[in-house]
Amino acid sequence: xxxxxxxVADVWAGICGHTLWLSLLFSIAIVFFERRNPKSVxxxxxxxxxxxxxxxxxxxxxxxxxxxxxxxxIKEVEEQLGQAIRRQTRQLKAASMENIxxxxxxYRELIMYNLATSEAVLTDDNGVRIFVDGRSKFQALMEDIxxxxxxxxxxYYIIRNDVLFGEIRKLLVQKAAEGVEVRVLFDAMGCRGVxxxxxxxxxxxxxxxxxxxxxxxxxxxxxxxxxxxxxxxxIDHQVAYVGGFNIGREYVDLEEKYGHWRDTHLRITGSAxxxxxxxxxxxxxxxxxxNLLESxxxxxxxxxxxxxxxxxxxxxxxxxxxxxxxGPDNTTRQIRDNYLQLIxxxxxxxxxxxxxxxxxxxxxxxxxxxxxxxxRVHIMIPCKPDHMFVYWATYSYVGELVMEGANCYTxxxxxxxxxxxxxxxxxxxxxxxxxxxxxxxxxxxVNAVVYDAHKAKEMEGYFQQDLKHCTCITRDMYAARGVAVxxxxxxxxxxxxxx
Numbered sequence: 001x002x003x004x005x006x007x008v009a010d011v012w013a014g015i016c017g018h019t020l021w022l023s024l025l026f027s028i029a030i031v032f033f034e035r036r037n038p039k040s041v042x043x044x045x046x047x048x049x050x051x052x053x054x055x056x057x058x059x060x061x062x063x064x065x066x067x068x069x070x071x072x073x074i075k076e077v078e079e080q081l082g083q084a085i086r087r088q089t090r091q092l093k094a095a096s097m098e099n100i101x102x103x104x105x106x107y108r109e110l111i112m113y114n115l116a117t118s119e120a121v122l123t124d125d126n127g128v129r130i131f132v133d134g135r136s137k138f139q140a141l142m143e144d145i146x147x148x149x150x151x152x153x154x155x156y157y158i159i160r161n162d163v164l165f166g167e168i169r170k171l172l173v174q175k176a177a178e179g180v181e182v183r184v185l186f187d188a189m190g191c192r193g194v195x196x197x198x199x200x201x202x203x204x205x206x207x208x209x210x211x212x213x214x215x216x217x218x219x220x221x222x223x224x225x226x227x228x229x230x231x232x233x234x235i236d237h238q239v240a241y242v243g244g245f246n247i248g249r250e251y252v253d254l255e256e257k258y259g260h261w262r263d264t265h266l267r268i269t270g271s272a273x274x275x276x277x278x279x280x281x282x283x284x285x286x287x288x289x290x291n292l293l294e295s296x297x298x299x300x301x302x303x304x305x306x307x308x309x310x311x312x313x314x315x316x317x318x319x320x321x322x323x324x325x326x327g328p329d330n331t332t333r334q335i336r337d338n339y340l341q342l343i344x345x346x347x348x349x350x351x352x353x354x355x356x357x358x359x360x361x362x363x364x365x366x367x368x369x370x371x372x373x374x375x376r377v378h379i380m381i382p383c384k385p386d387h388m389f390v391y392w393a394t395y396s397y398v399g400e401l402v403m404e405g406a407n408c409y410t411x412x413x414x415x416x417x418x419x420x421x422x423x424x425x426x427x428x429x430x431x432x433x434x435x436x437x438x439x440x441x442x443x444x445x446v447n448a449v450v451y452d453a454h455k456a457k458e459m460e461g462y463f464q465q466d467l468k469h470c471t472c473i474t475r476d477m478y479a480a481r482g483v484a485v486x487x488x489x490x491x492x493x494x495x496x497x498x499x
Contacts, residue, residue, distance in 0.1 A: 089115055104320060104451040107427060110341050111322065114449065118334040120322035126270030127317030128448075128455050132418070132462050134245055134252040137265045138164065141233060141241060144267075145171045148235050151181040153280045155232040157190035157432075158246035161198050163254070165247050169202070176206035183208045185284055187228045188215050190246070210288035226328050229432050229443040231265075232280050240268045240276040242323075242431050242448055244417050253414075258386070260414030262466065264353070264430050264459075266448055268321065275323035279446055320451040326433070327444035335433045335447050336440035340366055342423045349376045351422040351463045355415070357381055357394040358436035364397065371405045380466060382417075383410035389492045390436070396489035399478040413469035422460055426453050 089112060114120035131137035145152055145168070152175060159165055176182045184202065186194075188211050199209045212228040233241040243265030245251050250258050268276070281292040326334040343350060343366040350370060357379065359367070371377050381398055385391030398408045419439075420430030431447030433439040450456070 104426065106345060107451055110338065110345070110449075111451075113337065113341065114322045114324050114334070117330075117332045117337070118322075118324040118326070120324045120449075121275065122320060122322050123271035123275070124318065124320045126268055126272045126319040126321045128319050128321070128450060128452070129267040130455070130458060130462070131243070131245075131265040131267065132262065134261055134263065137241075137243075137245055137267075138168075138247075138252060140267060142168065142171055144233075144235050144239050145175060148175055148180050150236045151183070151234075153183050153185075153232070153234040153277070153284070155185040155228075155230055155280055155283060156246050157187045157227065157229045157231060158248055159184070159186050159191050159194065160246075160248035161194050162249045164249055164252055168247065172202075172207055173205045181208070182206070183210070183284060185210045185212060185228075185280070185287055187212045189213070189227045190229075208288070208290075210284060210290075212283065212287045225438075225442045227443050228283060228327075229439065230279070230283065230325070230446045231432050232276050232446060234273060234277040234280055237273055237277065238269065240273040242266055242268065242276060242446060244419050244430075244432060258384075258415040262411060262414055262416045262418055264418040264420060264462070266430060266450075268448065270317065270319070270321075272321040272323055272448070275321075276446070279323065279325055283444070318452070319455060322449045322451075323446065324429075324449060325444070325446040326440075328442055329444075333440045335429075335431075335445055336360070336363070338429050338447070338449060339363060339421055339435060342421055342427065342429060343367060343370055346370055346375045346423045348424045349422075349460075350378065351460060352377075352379045352435060353416060353418040353420060353463065353466075354379075354435040355382050355386070355417050355419070356390050356434045356436040356438070357397050358390065358438075359397060360437060360440065363435070364400070367401055367406065368404050371401070377401070377406040378463070379406060379408045380411055380416060380463070380470060381408070382415050383412045383471065384415060386415065392488045393492040394436075396493045398473065399481075399489070402473050402475055402478050408473045409467065409470035410473065411466060411470050413466075416466075420447070420459075422456055422463065425457050425460055427451050428456050428459050430459070 111122055115122070129140070131140070152172065154172075172182045172184070184207055186199075186209075191211075192215070199211070202209050213226065231241070231243060231246060244263040245265045249255055251261050251263065253260050255261075285291050285293075324334050324338060326332070326336070340363055343363070350367070367377055379398060379401065381394055382391070402408045418430075419432065419434050420428060421435075422428040427450065429447050429449045431445065433443075433445035433447050439445050
């Protein structure tokens with residue numbers, strides 16, 4: 001027995017010894033070869049130094065950097081997209097772009113930035129319907145699915161095999177039988193609880209299915225980061241959805257653990273549908289190898305968006321919209337930079353909703369400057385955590401802004417999952433991205449920037465309604481928290497670049 005234990009000890013010592021050397025190599029790589037945020041660098045170095053074995057394992061699963069923009073490029077669209085961007089950029093610089101409402105001229109620089117970094121063509125003929133309740137959102141979505149004649153493209157981070165997707169699945173199978181092309185794209189990590197036989201069943205019923213970053217050897221997922229967090233639905237070239245709702249029973253208030261699920265989703269008609277269709281096509285091309293832009297029907301809306309004004313069968317409206325996307329395939333953090341520019345542009349008010357508030361230094365500083373400059377800053381977070389470590393880090397950052405004079409609230413009527421920012425009642429940016437480092441740098445995200453005072457005021461109205469179900473975090477309340485709470489906050493905040 002002693003010999004057995006001795007052998008085990010020798011093996012463990014060997015593993016630890018090699019792991020220490022590997023940790024040292026990874027430390028060198030992090031410092032000298034990977035272009036990371038300094039806070040993230042120090043967080044990884046501390047983890048590798050103090051907990052070498054666990055730190056090494058976590059780095060294997062979470063630490064790899066990925067910047068490969070070519071992964072999501074489709075040659076057929078690059079030239080036309082470039083021409084549209086150059087055309088709009090020239091018009092913006094010449095201050096002669098008729099499509100832009102003079103009321104939003106203050107955001108000209110932001111529009112140009114989105115054109116340059118996210119290839120986000122501005123369209124001005126869009127209608128927007130805002131959903132803040134899962135039941136009404138999915139009811140509208142299923143009605144649009146029933147009306148589909150050509151194609152239905154569905155992309156969600158989470159799709160659960162439960163009663164909600166059961167209803168949607170019946171409709172999709174029916175439409176596939178009618179000759180409608182139906183495609184479903186899901187993220188392997190978000191759908192890790194769904195058996196692969198379920199997806200094969202969908203394929204057998206005529207639905208095309210693709211998996212983003214599939215696991216190895218069944219359920220072994222070596223890429224915990226770099227998840228496709230986007231939620232996009234495009235139906236024909238008439239209507240599109242983007243926002244925070246995934247597909248699962250909790251999103252329609254059928255899960256007691258969370259209670260009421262407060263989220264925000266947008267139903268968009270008009271030329272911006274083409275931008276979301278293009279985003280789906282690029283993700284689908286990477287995950288499945290099928291180039292959707294070779295199909296004239298799918299390419300139709302995107303082509304009209306790039307070439308100029310487009311009048312769809314279902315009339316849009318007068319909202320100016322840019323669809324922006326970001327992810328680890330690009331070194332530019334487009335959605336984060338939009339949040340930052342909007343904060344800097346604010347003159348009267350900033351409304352932020354997010355389930356996870358872990359800003360980088362620039363965002364945090366910008367919000368402090370806004371508060372000190374007399375801008376009314378309002379931040380709403382959940383009252384209950386779904387990820388404990390993230391929640392305590394969130395509370396730490398929110399508390400810092402409370403002490404600066406910001407108005408911060410916890411949403412008490414269930415779980416707040418809404419993600420976005422409203423500035424001065426004139427513009428808002430909502431979609432799939434949380435206001436945290438993970439959404440800024442590690443996940444594939446998509447947001448809609450809506451330049452429309454009427455819709456921005458409507459979004460503000462929903463925020464004001466939510467305040468009836470909130471608790472205001474006061475300075476006295478935050479200052480009175482106990483030693484244990486302070487310790488939890490500081491530990492989680494130290495690790496926040498990794499969360």
